[in-house]
Amino acid sequence: MQKINQKYINKIVKKALMEDLSPRGDMTTNLISFKNKIITARIISKQNGIISGLNFCKAAFKLIGKEVVFSPRIKDGEKIKKNQVIANITAKTKTILIAERTALNFLNHASGISTITNKFVKKVGKKTKICCTRKTVPNLRLLEKYAVKKGGGYNHRFNLSDEILIKENHISLSASLESLIKKAKKTKKTITVEIENIKQLKQVLGLKFKRILFDNMSIKQLKKSLKLCKNKYETEYSGNANLKNISKISITGIDRISVGSITHSSKSFDSSLLI
Secondary structure: OOOOOHHHHHHHHHHHHHHHHOOOOOOOHHHOOOOOOEEEEEEEEOOOEEOOOHHHHHHHHHHHOOOOEEEEOOOOOOEEOOOOEEEEEEEEHHHHHHHHHHHHHHHHHHHHHHHHHHHHHHHOOOOOEEEOOOOOOOOOHHHHHHHHHHOOOEOOOOOOOOOEEEOHHHHHOOOOHHHHHHHHHOOOOOEEEEEOOHHHHHHHOOOOOOEEEEEOOOHHHHHHHHHHHOOOOEEEEEOOOOOOOHHHHHOOOOOEEEOOHHHHOOOOOOEEEEO
16 A cells, blocks of 8 residues: 655645635634734644544644644554544634634544544454455555555555456456456455355356455355355455444355445544634
8 A cells, every 4th residue: 555655745735725725715713813922722622532643643733834833642543532632732713713614624534534443443342354445535545555454454456557457347347267366466466356146156166366355245145155265365355334234244254244334434533623
């Protein structure tokens, strides 16, 4: 996976700030008499959870005012309790007011993903990895996959060039699954084949590749499929996994469970900035 660096953070955060300030800036803050006064604000957690995205939050303030002193009271990936201070920000009043919403949007979005990911992680055994997917907000994939890792989860492929994932549509457009796998092996990339039923599984057993992805199988079918695999492949489950059924999926002995909802449907973390 690509790594987050300051150049990437600044690029993403600048776009978000411009979205909030274009074309005339913060017209309300401009009305305040003491907008250049140095003050200290606090970001307070309003729920329990896992924090992430602090560097994006910090960048929002720093890109508005060079005078900013951003003092986090916690690190990305750490647990936080309701009413706990996440960070203190000392800066001009106008800097804090202008950057506040953008800073909290990044912090709350990332922390929401980390928090829900951690809930899934706690529901499964140590053998099973909770993985995110490519179902991410456009242009925020790197942040979201980072947040998943801070919540204790793992990243599936970052993009289409990372691994080979042979799915139903690829198979239907090819001469045969076997020929498709042979072509895939020439790329030297990790190969995953998506399977929807026992019949499809039997067609690939014996072929050499790394991982089988069981898509939307019942628990009964999944257990039978895993027995047929005989530990010859890394195994993964995908399809409507949620906090209610994730434990049942995990105890089948599956290696990985892909959960798209931890990025595409995560609830924003609840925090606020107080002056």
